[in-house]
Amino acid sequence: MPIPKPHYSVSWIYLMLAVILEAAGTIYMKFSEGFTKVVPSILMLIFYGISxxxxxxxxxxxxxxxxxxxxxxxxxxxxxxxxxxxFKDPITIFRVTAISLIMIGVIILNFTDLSH
Structure with a gap:
């Protein structure tokens, strides 16, 4: 039986999973402390790979x-x-503004893509 091709909306689910796993990989990169901790280092590589x-x-x-x-x-x-x-990174107005601008950009890209 052939493998069914993913539906367009499934691709968005794949993309969101990729984002979440990539972010998890980056967080575990910090936990790995420069590859000096084995388990976080392995988890980082796994999360990046699956992402x-x-x-x-x-x-x-x-x-x-x-x-x-x-x-x-x-x-x-x-x-x-x-x-x-x-990691208790500081919350600043610049970070909040930057994240807000990123989110606005992502929303605009979504609307642009849906208009096809």
Missing amino acids: FVFLNLAIKKLDVGVAYSIFSGLGIALVTIGGIFF
């Missing part, structure tokens, strides 16, 4: 520029939020 598998699946149906922009933008926002929660 790129899902990104690859997502760009089968989505425009690569839109998908990668969303992947990068949301990844930056999630890692910044993760840094605040896990």
